[in-house]
Amino acid sequence: MARRSTTPPRVHSARQGAVSLGLLLLAGVLLAFAYWEVVRGPNPRHQPAVLPVNVEISRAGLAVFVAAVVIGVAAVVGIAALDSAASMRVLSRQSAVPGRVPARVRGRRLTGSRRVRARMVLLSPPLARALGVDRVPETPLLAIPSGERPPDVRIRCTVLVPAHDEEAVLGHTLASLAAQDRRPDRVVVIADNCTDATATVARAAGAEVVETVGNTEKKAGALNQVLAGLVQDADTHEAVLVMDADSTINPEFLDRALGLLEEDPDLMAVGGLFFGEPGGGLIGQFQRNEYGRYQRVVARKLNRVFVLTGTASVIRAYALRTVSESRGTLIPGPHGKVYDTLAMTEDNELTLSLKTLGARLTSPPECRVTTEVMTTWRDLWRQRLRWHRGALENIGVYGFTRATAIYWGQQLGLAYGVLALWSYFLLLTITLLAADSIRWSPFWVTMGMVFVVERVVTVWAVGWRARALAAPILPELLYSAFLQVIFVTSIIEIVLGRKAGWNYVPRPAVNAVGVLLAVPTITSLGILLPTSVLYTDWYAALSAWVALNTFVFVGLSILQVLPPMRRWIPRRRTAS
Incomplete structure (x- = not known):
């Protein structure tokens, strides 16, 4: 029978979640390597026979096989992480129980025990113990009061x-x-x-x-x-x-x-x-x-x-x-x-x-x-620096768990947004400094209009001032860049271990004046950089990367403009 774990479930869940995510990333790297090997094609040189069996194991095939094994292990560890997370859900009637689970229920061992035995068989006992999936987490008591709720109760x-x-x-x-x-x-x-x-x-x-x-x-x-x-x-x-x-x-x-x-x-x-x-x-x-x-x-x-x-x-x-x-x-x-x-x-x-x-x-x-x-x-810089840093530190303390997965995804999305926006700024700057002339593309102008529509529609309820600010795109683009600099700064401060401060803003009866952002206009087309830059491989790769990001964000913008796809969800499950 599986042993009960004495380690706090939050530690188990965070560790197992991190291991599962790391294994999935490793599998992704292996599959990318296999794809690269296939695209590169076979060696055109003469291939000698292989003895004692004339079958050559390709590196791509081996990478795919190892990736499949890694994905299987990640799935087992991920399920264990969900089990650990479920053992902490004391404010959910679907997870916690009124009392401690007995060692046997009607002569049968616990489901959790059977799961552990399956893990031991699939992974082998040493590996299961090393990954921390060889024990059943303690099932906590339900914290929601039991008994019938009095009618017409007033809170x-x-x-x-x-x-x-x-x-x-x-x-x-x-x-x-x-x-x-x-x-x-x-x-x-x-x-x-x-x-x-x-x-x-x-x-x-x-x-x-x-x-x-x-x-x-x-x-x-x-x-x-x-x-x-x-x-x-x-x-x-x-x-x-x-x-x-x-x-x-x-x-x-x-x-x-x-x-x-x-x-x-x-x-x-x-x-x-x-x-x-x-x-x-x-x-x-x-x-x-x-x-x-x-x-x-x-x-x-x-x-x-x-x-x-x-x-x-x-x-x-x-x-x-x-x-x-x-x-x-x-x-x-x-x-x-x-x-x-x-x-x-x-x-x-x-x-x-x-x-x-x-x-x-x-x-x-x-x-x-x-x-x-x-x-x-x-003041905005200090406030958002505290927000970003606080969010990063919080999910870092909790680890990668069922409850924090969406927040980790948000931070990765912010990081991707930083790369996408500043890559666009870099491409635009290089193009303006190196091109002899500019020709507008109807296709990409249409893509830009999608952003205009999305920006205006998503603030329509805020009022006419909000729409007027959103329509030109450029002001909000610069505002987003400002927020992204704060996000990157928060990461740097965490890495360097700098002490954080508190953003208290006094409220005297005076109005502070904001600083206007000024963007210099580049008029020296083709002067600061040679035109040959536009024909290099790295410029082509940067252009392809920006184009890919543009398609991604156009798709997200269209989803924001379209009515939400509301699937049927019972009334009591419409909140999370």
Whole structure:
């Protein structure tokens, strides 16, 4: 019978996921080598007979055979990784069980034990032990309360608003809570090391005020101090709205969010869709366009949550308690803490923790939150650097698992976007500097018009200013390049081990002026580079690479413009 593993399942899942991904990459390299060998063709020289059997084993055939074996091993390890991931899903009724699984069920061994025996046979015991697939992970207890749900249950909602020197904007936040169609049961402002009148503004608006004591861990530490007592004794009918002090929510927010939690006992959290506040000039409009496209993507994916935004999200109290109790074993972080204070982006990390534990989340279009936009390029740089670096560090801590696979894919997509865009810039620059004249291609102009249509359609709901900014393409192209530089910088800082900083932006009653981007016009065609450059092999290869990327992004743009292909999905499974 298979032995139970004493290693935390999160470690098993991350290791096995990384091994499985690495093996698949190795198989891809082998198949690419085989393809290269076939394309190169046979050696035209005379081939002697081979003894004792006149059969030559080609390098391409051997590479394909080894790749097939590697893919088989990757599949076995990948299934083991999914088993380990399933053992952490304590907030999903489909994965966890009410109690520990016995060694035998009705005289038969566990399915997991049979799987382990199959792995031992397929891989051999030494290899199975080396890959960590020779044991059955412990099956944790179900964290969702059992028993029948009382009819017409009403969820009580406590609002937590962490605030650090937010007297200038806190009043608007509390006013939006007072204007809710369904008022919260309790509003608590967490005054974190404030030196202004934040606490006075909160009390004047009728909110409770809790001042942090010795907190040096920013927003996450402030929330942990209050949540430690709030969720510990909370029952199954309590929820917490965590909301930023510089954000406001629409009047229907709480009514819709709490209604969804009351309708579906297996739904753990409802996140808001964030919109950028008015103002900020050109840089503010860039951000509003960006947020508008994100809202459209979420809606096209049936309200599935990518990040449970820290600007405003409603979470079941017992789900937060489960997170704190699971840290250090099932998920990373100090045991007993709801938020991991080492994470730069605490909302992204909490999303990963809830998804790892099997929680279902949703972001309905009725739950709208308006948040601040950065008004200077410097502030935007610092904010996005924290976002990118926090996201990379979070998935690095969690590893490659079932819950993080989509986030790893997103980072790879961003990296591919960097290569594609800057390759285009390089090709365009070389062409303009080396060509004697320019001839417009109707085919590629048509491809460019696809991008124009996609840019305008995806921000149509944001307003006429958004459409006017998106139509020329070039401004948003430069904005994307700016964000990509931040992404690359975040990777460099992680590799070099540089210490990260926190992006606190004070909100005085003055308007910052953005820096305008200027692009020099190249008029010296064919002067700085010889025309012969356009006939080199490397220029042809660069052109082919850019053309391939263009086709890829044209296809993605068409998919964004077309109506979403909504397949039938049961109502209770429309959130993730």
